[in-house]
Amino acid sequence: MADDMAGQVGDAEQLRARLGPDLVLTGEAVLPYCRDWHGDVQGQALAVLRPRSTSEAQDCMRAAAALKLRVVPQGGNTGLVLGALPEDGAAEVVISLERMTRIRSLDADNFSAVVEAGAVLEQVMAAAEAEGLFFPLTLGAQGSCRIGGNVSTNAGGVNVLRYGMTRELVLGLEVVLPDGQLFEGLSLLRKDNRGIDLKQLFIGAEGTLGLVTAVALKLLPRPEQVATALVALDGLEEVIALYRQARRDCCDLMSAFEFMPPLAIELACEAMPDLRPPLDAAHPAYALIEISGSGLVDIDDLMTRFLEGALMSGLARDGVVAQSRAQAAGLWAIREGMNLGQAMRGRHLRTDVSVPLSRLATFVAEAEAAVAAELPGCTCVSYGHVGDGNVHLNVLPDYGLGPDMIVPQILKAKKIVNEVLDRHAGSISAEHGIGRLKKPEFEARLPPVQRELLTRIKTALDPAGMMNPGCQMDHPAEAAHHAPLAEN
Incomplete structure (x- = not known):
């Protein structure tokens, strides 16, 4: 143990000697760079290197290579799959790009x-x-x-x-x-x-x-005109039908089409007390729609005619169109505030999956039913981006459980959702990446040829397994060293 500590101190001092004290953080100053965005996981690093230019970033990389240290690149550290967290306080350094902002x-x-x-x-x-x-x-x-x-x-x-x-x-x-x-x-x-x-x-x-x-x-x-609307519907099947109609009526002028359950408004209002529900009555599903454009197109008229058609056909049950930027921001606050509301309710499963759009409603129904059957005390919150088939099917554990019971529920819920996802030929990561959190599920689903190609690329560009160890896939040179980062 004493030899390990001496080695860590020696490596840190060598980094300072090579790079100068301004570029190297050690001790307690390292801690904020080793914690995930939600505060669920705490990692460790020998030091944080903070270059101010590309040439200094090259110096940092060369110094790490010379000392046989592994490197974890980090930006804003807002990722949700532990992709930018160091694990080994003796042999890993973070290179933070926070000073390269020009x-x-x-x-x-x-x-x-x-x-x-x-x-x-x-x-x-x-x-x-x-x-x-x-x-x-x-x-x-x-x-x-x-x-x-x-x-x-x-x-x-x-x-x-x-x-x-x-x-x-x-x-x-x-x-x-x-x-x-x-x-x-x-x-x-x-x-x-x-x-x-x-x-x-x-x-x-x-x-x-x-x-x-x-x-x-x-x-x-820059879009000079933006129209935003919240539409109430009878369910996710109707949301998909409305999206199909919107693609025809609004074409490529549609920039966003989000779906949310009624719980989204409840969660957003919990997190943002000044927020008020935009519609008088609750409905089974909501679509948040934005169309935008410039030039001679009348975006407001396009939105009005589209929604009038949806209401007349009975597809839409109610809705509200923002009359100002402030009102539009208030509608988007529901979408953003629901994430804060979920966080306020404690640790929970956060998924980021995708399926073919034609299977979206069926997947959500099957996955929520499967979770309810095996974890009856849990609450599903399914929302996401209709147009690209991306669903965040989150699961809130039983309220008031201790950490020793919450983590098993989260892991079981993840297994349930992924099993349904596999039946629908989906992806376990639509936009958040793999990181360390999703690596086991990713590797378990890798076809042999794809695995071989990815391994060849990794070993060709990073033969020593220096870059971001434990992220996405294990490098042959690091497999024996690496122990997965555990959630606290």
């Missing part, structure tokens, strides 16, 4: 921007808006998540229906490789067919192949 360029004529990986998503959105442009990635954590993390997890959000996942918004990347070399791929070209697109290897890799330090982003014209 917007290097913004080209309005090319509808593009180059930003450093530590730039907060909301900061990037604001910079684009100041130039009359729009960066469409929209997440609940946009005030604290960072672009590098968005890229590394291929983040989704509420606008995927129209604009796609983060992958579709990336023009180019700058990445520090495990040996300190720099992949300089910050292209601003829309069309570039020169062979394999190497940047795609790093998008969604969750820091397992390299450290993203800068991103070239695709921007769009």
Whole structure:
């Protein structure tokens, strides 16, 4: 034990000697970087390295490699699958991009921007808006998540229906490789067919192949008109039917189509006491719809005519259309506040799954019934993004149970949901990634050829298994070392 402690102190001192004290945090200063966003899990790290530039990020990587330390890249640490948490306080360092926040360029004529990986998503959105442009990635954590993390997890959000996942918004990347070399791929070209697109290897890799330090982003014209409505329906089947009609009537002008149960409003009001239910009566299901556009299209008229048709046909039972930005924000507050309400009720299962849209309603019904049958005291909260088949089927354990009973319920609920998901040819991760939390389920479902290809890519780019150990898949060089990070 004494030798281990001496080794840790020695490595930390060598990091300071190589990089300077300003770049290296140790001791209690490391703790906030080792805790997940919800505070459920506490990891450990030898040190946190905080480069201010790409060259300093290269220095950090080279120093870690020289000392045979493993590296956990970290952005805003807002992920939900433990993908940015260190585990080994003796042999792992966090490289935090929080100081690399510059917007290097913004080209309005090319509808593009180059930003450093530590730039907060909301900061990037604001910079684009100041130039009359729009960066469409929209997440609940946009005030604290960072672009590098968005890229590394291929983040989704509420606008995927129209604009796609983060992958579709990336023009180019700058990445520090495990040996300190720099992949300089910050292209601003829309069309570039020169062979394999190497940047795609790093998008969604969750820091397992390299450290993203800068991103070239695709921007769009800023929508000048936005219409938002909350619609009440008789159930999820009717929500799907309304979505089909919306795709026909609103076409590609529809930017969001979310579904929520009545419990969503209750949870949001618990978390936000000033929030008031927008409709007088409760209904079995709700759809939160947004359409947006610019130019000569009359968005408000389009929304009005679409909803009139839905009400006249009997598909929609009631609804409200926001008459101002403040009212629109109030409707979206329900969608965001329900997450806070769930957190206030304590530890619970948070899922992020997807199924073919044609199976969405059936999957939710079967999964909720299966949970109710085996865990009758638990409460299901199913909501998500209708247009891309993404469901957050969360399960709240029996109220008032102690931690020793809550965790078994969460694990059993996860098994139940995943078994139903498999029957519907779904994915265990629609937008949050794999991280460490979903790794066992991910590896259990990997076809042999896919596993072999992923292993070859990992060993080719990171032969020593240095990058983000224990995330997504075990590297052959780290399998014997790694012990899974446990939830507290």
